[in-house]
Amino acid sequence: MTQASNIPYDELEVGQTATYTKTVEERDIQLFAALSGDHNPVHLDAEYAATTLFKERIAHGMFSGALISAAVACEMPGPGTIYIGQTMSFKAPVKLGDTLTVRLEILEKRPKFRVLIATRVFNQRDELVVDGEAEILAPRKKLTLDIPALPPISIG
Known part of the structure; x- marks a missing residue:
């Protein structure tokens, strides 16, 4: 098991930053489609996607939103954080890889205990792909928790 700690409200400071990084893989797109029910062919069908303005498959927009959620929940403020709201503006497509x-x-x-956080997502070329803000309810107390391993997931 791994452990995760949070940053309680009293320890958060304006200007404080954190990051969370993930590479978008085929499995992520398939699992997100299965979980969300969003089976738009621009995400799943290369032949169809080639006919769109993107010319290739792209990740679901809300996949980036899910990564923002992970960053808030796991990095800053971390465990015990409650989402109040989120704005997002999609600036560029996210592609597999x-x-x-x-x-x-x-x-x-x-x-x-409310906190406003800038939530920006950049690709490997440092291009802004999602710009937004989250309002959260920060944890009141310092926590360090064991994070259980997830069971293996199969698509099918």
Whole structure:
């Protein structure tokens, strides 16, 4: 098991940053389609995708949103964080094989443990692919938790 720690509200500071990185793989697209029910052929069918303005398959937009969620939940503030809201603007397509880095930055600490965080996603060429902000309810207490391993997942 691995462990994850959080940063409680009192330890968060405006300007504080964190990152989370993941490479988009075929398995991710298949699992996201299965989980979400979004079977748009631009994500799953190379022949169809070749006829679109993207000319190749692209990842689901909300896949990037899921990576933002992972960054907030696992990096900053971390375990115990509750999402209140999220805005996202999609700036560029995400393609299979892209390595995405979520960059978080604390923009504002608000009353009642609420925090506004910049949520930006960049590809391996440092191109902004998603721009947004999240409002979260930060954890009140410092936590270090064991994160259980996930069972193997098969597509089918």
